[in-house]
Amino acid sequence: MSQKPETNLELIERNAKKRERENLSFRQFLKAQSSSTKIDQKVFALYAEVSNAIDCTTCGNCCKQLNPAIEEHNKPAIAAYLNCSVETLETKHLDIDPVENYEFIKTNPCPCLDNNKCMIYQDRPASCAEYPHLNKKDFVYRLFSVLDNYGICPIVYNVVERLKQSYHFKY
DSSP states (O other): SSOOOOOOOHHHHHHHHHHHHHHHHHHHHTSSSSSSHHHHHHHHHHHHHHHHHHHHHOHHHHHHHOOOOGGGGHHHHHHHHHTTTHHHHHHEEEOOOOOTTOOOSSSSSTTTTTEETTTTGGOOOHHHHHHTTTTSSOOGGHHHHHHHHHHHHHHHHHHHHHHHHHTOOOO
């Protein structure tokens, strides 16, 4: 890897606030590019490089700040870990998004996080397993959500910064 990835969460959060306009400008720049397939290929390569250099269990920031969507089949494992019934899980730890109509864990940090490790890792919700969603196609059409995660996840932060460098983007 050409450079060591930034993992200082305070610096990442500070830079996210400071670079908000720059990142929106970069979003517009990327949307104007001719090939979203080429952008996806760059993002996939950067994601592989950066994610291999960062141990998520030293951070766990996503589990401390985000509220993952869960599906019905996730409930028994979560309830078992929390030593409660599914009904108690639903009333104490879950909520429903009124617009999208999906259930999500409403408490922060996630009640299944212990020492930056997911205690239900094998049975974790798909939204957790797929995070930070940089290995999905159509990166340019998901830039608002990517930029929402820029100040939370060191992997997203470093991928976006390296993507800017690869395009010699200047704000």
